[in-house]
Amino acid sequence: MKLLVTGGAGFIGSAYVRRLLQGTESVLRADRVTVLDSFTYAGTEGSLDPVRDDPRLRIVHGDVCDVELVDATVAGHDVIVHLAAESHVDRSIASAAPFISTNVGGTGVLLDAALRHRTGRFLHVSTDEVYGAIDQGSWAASAPLNPSSPYSASKAAADLLALSYHRTHGLDVVITRGANTYGPYQHPEKLIPRFVTNLIDGHTLPLYGDGGDIRNWLHVDDHCHGIALAQCNGRAGGIYHLGTGTARTNRDLTGLLLAAFDAGWERVTPVADRKGHDRRYALDTTTTQRDLGWKPTVDFDQGLAATIEWYRENRAWWEPLITA
Numbered sequence: 001m002k003l004l005v006t007g008g009a010g011f012i013g014s015a016y017v018r019r020l021l022q023g024t025e026s027v028l029r030a031d032r033v034t035v036l037d038s039f040t041y042a043g044t045e046g047s048l049d050p051v052r053d054d055p056r057l058r059i060v061h062g063d064v065c066d067v068e069l070v071d072a073t074v075a076g077h078d079v080i081v082h083l084a085a086e087s088h089v090d091r092s093i094a095s096a097a098p099f100i101s102t103n104v105g106g107t108g109v110l111l112d113a114a115l116r117h118r119t120g121r122f123l124h125v126s127t128d129e130v131y132g133a134i135d136q137g138s139w140a141a142s143a144p145l146n147p148s149s150p151y152s153a154s155k156a157a158a159d160l161l162a163l164s165y166h167r168t169h170g171l172d173v174v175i176t177r178g179a180n181t182y183g184p185y186q187h188p189e190k191l192i193p194r195f196v197t198n199l200i201d202g203h204t205l206p207l208y209g210d211g212g213d214i215r216n217w218l219h220v221d222d223h224c225h226g227i228a229l230a231q232c233n234g235r236a237g238g239i240y241h242l243g244t245g246t247a248r249t250n251r252d253l254t255g256l257l258l259a260a261f262d263a264g265w266e267r268v269t270p271v272a273d274r275k276g277h278d279r280r281y282a283l284d285t286t287t288t289q290r291d292l293g294w295k296p297t298v299d300f301d302q303g304l305a306a307t308i309e310w311y312r313e314n315r316a317w318w319e320p321l322i323t324a
């Protein structure tokens, strides 16, 4: 199988590529993996170092909005796994334009190319944030989209665009919507790596609002396995939720991280809440479990401990990104 992975130098994309090439992805073998990535501040060559010498890997430096480059790159691939995106909510609040361009426009460029080249499957990696907040219970995939931030709105738009190519053109589109993801190689602007690297360096932890926002945390290995199952066994037009029952308030999570460093609450600085901040996300994973046989396997406490350890041991990877 010949795969094109967009955003393959980012957090989840690089984990997917490493798993495919290192043989740790149980349901999928790759004969060739092309990474298409424009290496924004969030894309890192070092994240692909463990597989860099694998002859099956080709890295294309390029923008998913570049029609000619995308057309030339998509040719000859069986599957597109589309992860390239602007992904940080705070940045989308400061400036939405790159989110609209990459997440909506870039997805459109890729869909057109997939159609032209009759690519076998287009898997769009999306997020639980497209539904907006839910006070109780969990969202089913049939729930209306009600995104709060420019980031989540751009992802919702991309989802709808992808589904329209399935309905209108018969393109084989599958969507995954994943929960908040954590693990090694995540950019230190995101919550867990930010707090961990701040704790390593003796800095304070900026905690939003009252710290009561609730997130379900999904280990990147579980997220990638869900993507692989959806890629292999998902039905065309299907939407698959990748969520966990590991709900934690940001305050609880902060307490766990402080404890891991024997640090006290004096290290925490409350900061004004993010504008439009969603209180709680939750996904109903019944369909994914039933149809794909997926369930998360990484225990949160163990996954968090291993992630902290990874950041302790891999300063050379994250330190250059702190000022970038």
Ligand code: NAD
Pocket (backbone or CB within 6 Å): 006, 007, 008, 009, 010, 011, 012, 013, 036, 037, 038, 039, 040, 041, 042, 043, 044, 062, 063, 064, 065, 082, 083, 084, 085, 086, 087, 088, 102, 106, 125, 126, 127, 128, 155, 177, 178, 179, 180, 181, 182, 187
């Ligand atoms: P990331 O920010 O770590 O990586 C994004 C990658 O896309 C980077 O390598 C970047 O260089 C690349 N990129 C950005 N703009 C590009 C462009 N115009 N052309 C080509 N490449 C470009 O993101 P991530 O956390 O790995 O997320 C990957 C995908 O998964 C995103 O689509 C995101 O919406 C989705 N997702 C993320 C999470 C999460 O918690 N991280 C949860 C659910 C879904």
